[in-house]
Amino acid sequence: MEVDQIALSPEDLPKKWYNIVPDIPGGLPPPKEPDDGESRMEALKRRLVGECLKQEMSTSSWVDIPEEIRELYIHAGRPRPMYRALRLEKRLGLKKARIYYKREDLSPTGSHKVNTAIAQAYYAAKEGKHTLVTETGAGQWGTALSYAASLMGMKTVVFWVRAVYDWKRERRLLMQMYGAEVHASPSDLTAFGRRLLSEDPKHQGSLGIAVSEGLEFTDLEGGRVYCLGSVLNHVLLHQSVIGLETIKQFELVGDSPDVVIACLGGGSNFGGVALPFLGEVLQRKRKCEFIAAQSEAAPNLIKGEYRYDFGDTAGHTPLMKMYSLGHDTPMTPIMSDGIRYHAAAPIISALKSKGYVKAIAYPADEMLVFEAARTFLETEGWLIAGESAHAVRAAMDEARRAESKGEERCILVNISGHGFLDLDAYRHKMKA
Numbered sequence: 001m002e003v004d005q006i007a008l009s010p011e012d013l014p015k016k017w018y019n020i021v022p023d024i025p026g027g028l029p030p031p032k033e034p035d036d037g038e039s040r041m042e043a044l045k046r047r048l049v050g051e052c053l054k055q056e057m058s059t060s061s062w063v064d065i066p067e068e069i070r071e072l073y074i075h076a077g078r079p080r081p082m083y084r085a086l087r088l089e090k091r092l093g094l095k096k097a098r099i100y101y102k103r104e105d106l107s108p109t110g111s112h113k114v115n116t117a118i119a120q121a122y123y124a125a126k127e128g129k130h131t132l133v134t135e136t137g138a139g140q141w142g143t144a145l146s147y148a149a150s151l152m153g154m155k156t157v158v159f160w161v162r163a164v165y166d167w168k169r170e171r172r173l174l175m176q177m178y179g180a181e182v183h184a185s186p187s188d189l190t191a192f193g194r195r196l197l198s199e200d201p202k203h204q205g206s207l208g209i210a211v212s213e214g215l216e217f218t219d220l221e222g223g224r225v226y227c228l229g230s231v232l233n234h235v236l237l238h239q240s241v242i243g244l245e246t247i248k249q250f251e252l253v254g255d256s257p258d259v260v261i262a263c264l265g266g267g268s269n270f271g272g273v274a275l276p277f278l279g280e281v282l283q284r285k286r287k288c289e290f291i292a293a294q295s296e297a298a299p300n301l302i303k304g305e306y307r308y309d310f311g312d313t314a315g316h317t318p319l320m321k322m323y324s325l326g327h328d329t330p331m332t333p334i335m336s337d338g339i340r341y342h343a344a345a346p347i348i349s350a351l352k353s354k355g356y357v358k359a360i361a362y363p364a365d366e367m368l369v370f371e372a373a374r375t376f377l378e379t380e381g382w383l384i385a386g387e388s389a390h391a392v393r394a395a396m397d398e399a400r401r402a403e404s405k406g407e408e409r410c411i412l413v414n415i416s417g418h419g420f421l422d423l424d425a426y427r428h429k430m431k432a
């Protein structure tokens with residue numbers, strides 16, 4: 001019997017998250033205050049979940065996952081399986097290259113974002129908050145947080161980039177069914193939103209603008225707290241559960257990846273799967289390469305400059321050292337909007353600057369990536385998100401390249417989400 005699913009049981013769920021910060025050569029450049037306005041660090045203390053802010057600054061390599069969060073992870077389907085892509089390998093005619101994929105699409109709301117949403121909602125409830133406020137781009141984060149809040153009996157207010165809010169009606173409904181209040185951004189609920197709408201009543205919004213609105217909205221009433229779905233250290237910390245499980249899964253089959261590939265917008269699914277492996281590379285316990293798959297619509301690691309920049313358009317966040325395209329640079333919406341963000345996480349950026357992370361970007365018309373997603377569907381049978389399709393395309397390209405050189409190559413790719421609520425994107429991008 002040829003078994004292609006590599007499963008773990010609930011007892012195998014990691015008990016600690018991995019924090020790569022103390023292992024980064026030369027350390028992580030700290031956040032900075034901009035020259036003008038209020039202290040952004042003080043503002044964060046007011047707006048973010050206290051425990052998350054503590055984790056943001058943590059210098060411990062390992063952070064205990066509270067028992068209650070582990071229970072919720074298991075309830076939400078963790079540990080998630082890894083698969084060997086036998087049918088895809090056959091289609092590609094691979095003899096020496098092997099492809100494995102990790103299944104973060106098998107989550108209640110369809111993406112890896114549930115891993116940090118559950119943790120953030122749990123800590124917020126413990127700190128007595130009643131409302132979670134957030135931004136969302138493609139909608140996956142807003143859905144994940146609404147779900148996590150509903151588990152904890154809390155409410156979510158979501159500021160959703162208008163360009164996407166208007167066409168993803170099913171996803172909007174799902175958030176509302178989880179009890180969320182969903183607003184198109186820019187909205188008239190904040191001064192910043194009203195200003196943008198007065199300049200352009202049909203303003204399409206952006207992720208940076210939605211973050212600015214959410215932060216401002218959080219300040220307007222007590223009991224509200226702001227949650228972020230990517231970029232920050234604590235988000236990457238929570239996501240490390242992906243890679244920690246995957247390390248165990250490779251041990252089970254007696255194999256080991258030569259390259260880890262994931263798509264990258266802000267860097268949370270890439271960081272989640274890659275950093276536990278990368279930590280072992282830094283500790284000289286393992287050899288492995290890392291490739292971030294991006295869109296030419298937002299190639300922050302490739303065209304961005306490594307410098308201090310804001311995380312949002314209005315400049316409410318501290319300055320963080322990141323590969324950035326500029327916090328107010330307009331970027332054209334794409335179908336895979338979850339990877340359209342102006343900057344890469346400080347942790348990923350630091351590791352990129354030291355040469356540990358490579359990046360590749362696919363054309364913004366998305367034809368190549370949806371073609372890869374279609375091949376994945378035809379062979380492996382799973383409908384993946386357009387964002388994840390960037391990673392699958394990169395894995396297929398990497399496999400073909402290795403095969404043509406007769407190289408042994410073990411490739412791990414992370415499937416960050418499913419495409420069931422984004423089928424429209426497929427309709428637009430399929431040739432027939």
Ligand SMILES: *Cc1c(COP(=O)(O)O)cnc(C)c1O
Binds near residue numbers: 138229230231388417
């Ligand atoms: C949000 C999202 C991404 C991109 O975000 P990262 O923070 O870079 O991981 C990728 N895939 C899916 C399915 C998403 O929801």
